[in-house]
Amino acid sequence: MLNASLKQLSAMLAARKISSVELTSEFLKRSRALNPTYNAFITLDEETSLAQAQAADTLIASGRGQSLTGIPIAQKDIFCTKGWLTTCGSKMLSNFISPYDAHVIGRFNAGGAVNIGKTNMDEFAMGSSNETSFYGPVKNPWDTAAVPGGSSGGSACAVAARMAPAATGTDTGGSIRQPAALCGISGLKPTYGLVSRYGMIAFASSLDQGGPMAKSAEDLALMLNVMAGFDARDSTSLEREPEDYTRDLEKPLEGLRIGLPKEYFVKEIDEDVARAVEAAIGQYRKLGAKTVEVSLPNTKLSVPVYYVLAPAEASSNLSRFDGVRYGHRAPDYLDLNDMYRKTRSQGFGAEVKRRILIGTYVLSHGYYDAYYIQAQKLRRLMAQDFAGAFEQCDVIMGPTSPTVAFNLGERSSDPVQMYLSDAYTIAVNLAGLPAMSIPVGFGHKNRPVGLHIIGNYFAEAQMLNVAHQYQLASDWHTRMPKE
Ligand code: GLN
Numbered sequence: 001m002l003n004a005s006l007k008q009l010s011a012m013l014a015a016r017k018i019s020s021v022e023l024t025s026e027f028l029k030r031s032r033a034l035n036p037t038y039n040a041f042i043t044l045d046e047e048t049s050l051a052q053a054q055a056a057d058t059l060i061a062s063g064r065g066q067s068l069t070g071i072p073i074a075q076k077d078i079f080c081t082k083g084w085l086t087t088c089g090s091k092m093l094s095n096f097i098s099p100y101d102a103h104v105i106g107r108f109n110a111g112g113a114v115n116i117g118k119t120n121m122d123e124f125a126m127g128s129s130n131e132t133s134f135y136g137p138v139k140n141p142w143d144t145a146a147v148p149g150g151s152s153g154g155s156a157c158a159v160a161a162r163m164a165p166a167a168t169g170t171d172t173g174g175s176i177r178q179p180a181a182l183c184g185i186s187g188l189k190p191t192y193g194l195v196s197r198y199g200m201i202a203f204a205s206s207l208d209q210g211g212p213m214a215k216s217a218e219d220l221a222l223m224l225n226v227m228a229g230f231d232a233r234d235s236t237s238l239e240r241e242p243e244d245y246t247r248d249l250e251k252p253l254e255g256l257r258i259g260l261p262k263e264y265f266v267k268e269i270d271e272d273v274a275r276a277v278e279a280a281i282g283q284y285r286k287l288g289a290k291t292v293e294v295s296l297p298n299t300k301l302s303v304p305v306y307y308v309l310a311p312a313e314a315s316s317n318l319s320r321f322d323g324v325r326y327g328h329r330a331p332d333y334l335d336l337n338d339m340y341r342k343t344r345s346q347g348f349g350a351e352v353k354r355r356i357l358i359g360t361y362v363l364s365h366g367y368y369d370a371y372y373i374q375a376q377k378l379r380r381l382m383a384q385d386f387a388g389a390f391e392q393c394d395v396i397m398g399p400t401s402p403t404v405a406f407n408l409g410e411r412s413s414d415p416v417q418m419y420l421s422d423a424y425t426i427a428v429n430l431a432g433l434p435a436m437s438i439p440v441g442f443g444h445k446n447r448p449v450g451l452h453i454i455g456n457y458f459a460e461a462q463m464l465n466v467a468h469q470y471q472l473a474s475d476w477h478t479r480m481p482k483e
Helices: 006-014 020-038 046-061 103-110 153-160 177-183 217-227 271-286 299-320 336-347 350-363 368-389 415-422 426-431 460-472
Strands: 041-043 072-076 114-119 166-171 186-189 209-214 257-261 290-294 395-399 435-442 448-455
Touching (some): 006 020, 006 046, 020 046, 020 114, 020 153, 072 153, 103 114, 103 217, 114 153, 153 166, 166 177, 166 186, 166 217, 177 186, 186 217, 186 460, 217 435, 217 460, 257 271, 271 290, 271 395, 271 448, 271 460, 299 350, 299 415, 368 426, 435 460
Parallel strands (some): 257 290
Antiparallel strands (some): 166 209, 186 435, 435 448
């Protein structure tokens, strides 16, 4: 059952072979047992999860079950969840019980899914290793000496270790795809605007996007069916006809054109990663796809551009954490300014402070034109690079991360080295495109390797088809770490 797909679990629930209470108890038991080792969850609340499971059983019994009714889903602790502690991995929100549900949480609730717990993450989603969390690092279940990736490291770990059948994540510069790659699971970052950001604690609003993390592409499609959709409460939510993201899963790949950017296959990738990715591309050729070389000439600039724009937006978004309305407030202070200063000094960790400093700097008078405006112009050029490439191909492929999971502590004192983990993923957010990562093998020390699949705007169904066909022909996505 631990390896069952969402479709299989749903069929078992519908046929009353298992109840949601039984299923949820099983995953809760496993989560409780493994969490002291992996630290994937910040909050587990057995009573609330089981009450939801009970309600799901009633719904199923009355014949009103939907695709995810009764299925336990782990929720990244960035999604405001009514009645649940919602910390965003920060001391600043370590006492924040959300009074409302994020749109994504509301959609899962409406579909009768069970919230099995809130997952650990880098503080305010800033990081690539889950080491910036106030709640301590998450371990990679394939090798506890390694990081799980970040910022959705708790969600990736929970799915990889089969503590939950599926989870949610958010991706500002790679935070769904990079941890999915490093933990050997599948993850999808949708086209910007497809999934509402309402109630998703903001990091960099023009880049942030929520998405599903699961074992397989088929599971991701079922999750996306629930998560996507217009929401008037998010001004960047797109008003589009609802889609069934499972509709193209079974299409053969004959004639698919895969673009391989020449800037991606360079000496900076580790050899073990390159080998697994090339083998996966070989498999695609066997499935009838053709490869074409494309060029994304501004690839090298994506990390520097992102580290101007994302901190700029973060410095503005994080100004709301002032100790006045909610969250942490310094216990002792002299006056209002002192209260702000102490609250923010105590409430934020080092990486968050670094980003606020950079963001404030690049937005300040005299530097705004030199940094922020220049970065915005480059952002547009990067989107144009992708548009040019998609004239020659249907999807773009490459490695999700230039290396397999690195060791805990290995990069924490070197921010630039850490930022380079997202060299392949960031440009996608800058362009607003959809992309995913699927497991395609193992590298150094038997740590997982992910294949990055980038699609054109709104090509989610096609990308899921591309990923699903590979998964029909391989079994990497069914591999489970040993305990
Ligand atoms: N690792 C990147 C950062 O630290 C991206 C994080 C994310 O996608 N939330 O900003």
